Amino acid sequence: MHLDDVRRLTLGSFVRPAEETQTGAPRVEAVYGYLVRGDRGNVLLDTGLGEGDAETEAWYRPRRIPLPAALATAGLTPADVALVVNCHLHFDHCGGNPLLPGTPVVAQRRELERARAGDYTFEHLVEYAGSRYELLDGEAQIWPGIHVVPTPGHVDGHQSVVVECADGSVVLAGQSHDTASAWSADALAVRARGLGHEPPLPSAPVWMERLLAFDPKRVVFAHDAAVWEP
Ligand SMILES: [Zn+2]
DSSP: OOGGGEEEEEEEEEEEOGGGTSSSSOEEEEEEEEEEEETTEEEEEOOBOOOOOHHHHHHHOOEEOOHHHHHHTTTOOGGGEEEEEOSOOSTTTBTTGGGSTTOOEEEEHHHHHHHHTSSSSOHHHHSOTTOOEEEESSOEEEETTEEEEEOOSSSTTOEEEEEEETTEEEEEEETSSSSHHHHHHHHHHHHTTTTTOOSSOOOOOTHHHHHHTTOEEEEEESSOOOOBOO
């Protein structure tokens, strides 16, 4: 695998209302999936915006690009997806899962349990004909060179993916951070001592050190088109 074997799929957008942005203004957020053309087949991180209830539709005003159309931009069909990983199971990340019956979905066990407990996501996106989960309890190398690393924060069961390529590693952060800038701030916080700064210093999530240990050449996000590079 090479860095260019990882590509972004645009799956739609929604409008986060002013009540949720702390800026006084609504914010348009893109929804991205990431396709890894791996040695054993195609792995897809996140599958797009699911159909919500009327209240959710009115609140977020989503515009969807159906998963088959998004995959077609890469010359693929849903049948070409061998494995799905969801960074978490909110409706804007697992919306296309029901279009991939029988395809294993990798999630943290605690995340699926949370999703099944209710008032978290939409049941039809989690329990559908042909749903099949591969549940993890922590970090795992799911395929050679493809790692899943727990990155709790946005939700307890959040996870990110690291792909080790011949020309460097790429982190598919998902929603570990809303923006590349937020990642950058945490990466600097981790490295502050090494840069010679004395306390007091900001703290970063403990898992940042784990992700940075892969020495990523590129980090990409579920809701930000910006890319972090070291
Ligand atoms: Zn999200």
